[in-house]
Amino acid sequence: MAYTRQTIDSAAIERQRAICAEIFEKVTADGARPLALVDTYGCQQNEADSEKLRGYLAEMGYGFTQDEFQADVIVVNTCAVREHAEMRVLGNVGALNHSKKARPGQIIAVCGCMVQQEHMAQKIKMSYPIVDLVFGPHELWRFPELLRAVMEKHRRVFAADKNDGAVAEGIPVRRDGTVKAWLSIMYGCNNFCTYCIVPYVRGRERSRRPEDVVAEARALVEAGYKDITLLGQNVNSYGKDLDCGVDFADLIAMINAIPGDFLIRFMTSHPRDATEKLFRTMAACEKCAHHIHLPVQSGSDTILKRMNRHYDRAKYLEEIATARRYMPDIVITTDIIVGFPGETEEDFADTLSLCEEVRFDAMFTFIYSKRVGTPAATMPDPYTREDKQKHFDALTELANRISGEKHREYEGRTLRVLVDGETGKEEYNLSSRTNGGRLVHLRGDKSLIGQFVEVRITASNTWALYGELA
């Protein structure tokens, strides 16, 4: 496939911001503050995209609400990775009928990965007349222009054409928190795992320039953020399309050199190209969290091959061993798909045994979901949903047991954690994260939010640790 890296230059984004100012004049003319609701499904990349949508909306003068009956503009940012998420989106968009009836001028937009699939854009066009605007991930940078077209022309706008994607710098961002921040370092995916829709909807891999990433990281640190997560579908490919001699490990080292007390996290890594250099760099950079999310997907070589993952069980285990050699305390988490087409009892047993061998700190498990247009969708799949559910339940039980055992090992230890928010519960009112990203509940004054503190772990369960200030 031809690869064309397109850059949306700053002048283009300035024009979008000028449209924001234009919309501001119009929607605030009566002195009242209009409200917007941005609803996000799916991964952290989508959360980061929603922060850009909110950035634009804030420049247009909108405040934010969670109540669809109060909202003048609703944007639903969708996910296409599994059918379940798509069903939820369609159900929830359908239900917006009520709010639109109650507020006739309400504008409803649906964006993101789901609508980048042609059959889904069509479905919304035909069956969801309440939706005024549909745009794919590649059009996000020109959301102001699209919204203005809906407002001025009073017609429905659809913008989700096939596209390799571009890199746009300078879109305003309105972040949710004040402690943790997402930082996209690259977009798209070139891997074409046979089950996955992402490469079809998010386009080809393209990296932001290292100087742009470092400048954003520096601004985040200066603004007081303490926990920065570098985002990409496969961060280990960072820089390959740039030809500037900076790979992902180098990028970590560059961010690590920014003065300040903060943590660097990243996701997601693909095992096909997690290098020894990466682990060495993580160990050498004192601000880099000792955590890697390394989705294995399956423990069976047959299935890995059919998934087009480009590694086998032995290579994966070798990487885990290397990671632990450099960082004995590294937290390792993973994703696993159960019930890939043709997965047998034997294949599944290989997955169980791999999990026992690695002892993941946490596992995100999914039942295979058929995605239109992917190679796996046409592979023979003789096993029933019940077979798959049985395997899924067995894997979940194993995952919970191992997480519980690993959490118990923390009891009695004193650790440095970053307090990141309130739990809303009385007994343990604060939530925090260890360097490795494990959740710790504790009690303390909320002025501690945003600070690193020492805690002694006193109790644990499958999902969390509990501690007291040391």
Ligand code: 5AD
């Ligand atoms: N069915 C089930 N799970 C999937 N994932 C990606 N595509 C599918 C699919 N078609 C899972 C993978 C990936 C995670 C983000 O979602 O495990 O790592």
Ligand code: SF4
């Ligand atoms: Fe999908 Fe594979 Fe790319 Fe991850 S690496 S987004 S699973 S194609």
